[in-house]
Amino acid sequence: MKFVTLTPREFDDYTETHYSHFTQTSKNYYDLLEKSGAAHLLGVKDNKGNVVAASLFSEARALKFFKYFYSQRGPVMDYNNIELVEFFFKNLTAYLEKHNCLYVRVDPYIIEHVHTADGDIIQSYDNRILKEKLEKLGYRHQGMTIGFTKISQIPWLSVLNLKDKSEKQLLKEMDYQTRRNIKKTEEMGVKIRTLSSEETPKFYELVQMAEEKHNFSFRDEDYYRRLQKAYEGRILLQLAYINLTDYKTKLETKLQNLETQYQDVQDKLKENANSKKQKTKAQQLDQQINSTKRKINETQAQIESDGEELDLASAVYIYNNHEMYYLSSGSNPAYNPYMGAYALQWEMIKYAKNLGIDRYNFYGVSGDFSENAEDYGVQQFKKGFNAHVENYIGDFIKVIKPAVFRIGKLTGKI
Structure with missing residues (x-):
């Protein structure tokens, strides 16, 4: 050698x-x-x-x-x-x-343990011989850390296995609320597009909103510009957005269909006023009609105050032949009801599948699985997609x- x-x-x-x-x-x-x-x-x-x-x-x-x-x-x-x-x-x-x-x-990119999203160990790897050899060669292990540090890479990663799984199976394995949120984004018409390097400020504005909300600071805008230049061809700056006029049109079409169904039920009640089934259906349709009317009014008000198109969330992704990495993101908290983050993740999971990539890496978590963890909410978000957690050798x-x-x-x- x-x-x-x-x-x-x-x-x-x-x-x-x-x-x-x-x-x-x-x-x-x-x-x-x-x-x-x-x-x-x-x-x-x-x-x-x-x-x-x-x-x-x-x-x-x-x-x-x-x-x-x-x-x-x-x-x-x-x-x-x-x-x-x-x-x-x-x-x-x-x-x-x-x-x-x-x-x-x-x-080294070597796994020590595989955990459930709640922290339970489900698989361990015996790296003792390697560690002993490195120690003999003068390499001192720095210990297994919990939390985040700027000195080295995060030793805890949240990963979704895509290998041999269809989109239908991936959705089925997500928790109910995550599936429901993804479906809602599709119904609302949330769209995803790739930002050019010149549009980096649009991405960074959303990152700053997230930083202000969570009271932290990660990188400056120039860092993301350098990242795009360095990983050109293997990096994507993705934006989730919604056209409110299109969404309002969807709601108006839905309202027409609901009102037609409601009228049909009323006609049937005229024929049989004591039908419990039709009464229940009428009550449900009435609630849906009122809810849809409210959403139409709210959407129109938001068009008038914020404009026709809203930037919901944005994220940067890098990929190689082995993994798709979700590195960093930001969102506008005022537009959380449109769930842009869910649309982003699902779109990129599908994108990774189309590239033949077997692992979708949601990237770092703290390794603290308690409800008091600084990133508890983020952990729960990633858990919803059926991601497990890998702890690396350090x-x-x-x-x-x-x-x-x-x-x-x-x-x-x-």
Whole structure:
């Protein structure tokens, strides 16, 4: 075996055919090069010249004179092949020493446990041999964390399995309220369209609304512009919107049909005034008529106050050959009754199915499954689509220059 620097094509050929995270692509490599001029595509080739391991490492300045390396959701390899693991990481250390590395972080895309959406473990993976090997190679596990951090990737992901499932089956496996909300968005005429890069402000305005509602701040608008540029061809900025004039027309058509049915029932009651069945039906139709009239009036009022077309919710998605990732979103709280978020998710689930992608990744949750969790509402939303939760192996750090590292920790500069 040989430890080598890979070309972007070699790197992509491997990661596209071996299960890997979207960050482990040459698209991210070129983005890192453009931002900082520092990124490394490293790997191992067997004796026949075939790539058997690959990893993208970013590089950043540490303590002015040194460097910090990070492989985001990498390296990508068969971690059951302990000989390969040892070969890669031993040679990586030699490479890092030559590049004046202070310390390195990796967080392999390896599942530790699979949980129900309520937190119960339904499957576990025995990673003890791998962990022991990494420990012997100097990589210290950083523990299993709960909550969110800006230091590394979220170790808890909410995932929907799409493999060998029809749209009908996927809907059937969702909870009743989620199915009902999706159906309502279809009845109301909520539509989805892809935003161009020039329309990023439209997306970001909705993101800011969500941030204000939940009192947090994630990324600035420029971040999403860079993301679109970096992952061009594999990224989608999606917008859920509704044309209220069209919706009002649907309601008026529905009202006409209800009034026709109501008149038919009244005619039957004239023939048989004591029909309990027809009386019940008349009462139900009367309620539906009044409800529809109210919605028509409310819709007209909203047209007059907010305009004909409303932007409900928007989200950014990235995909590779293995997964569709729902990364970030925003919505206008005033328009929650139109349930744009449900329309977005269902449309993108179908889109992933059409691409032949087997996993729909709702992305991060906190790992706190109590009702007091900071993201409890978000967890319940994802749970409604029948998503399970995967807990990943976590971060490992190896210090290449221990003495300098200790000084950096003591002075609070690391």
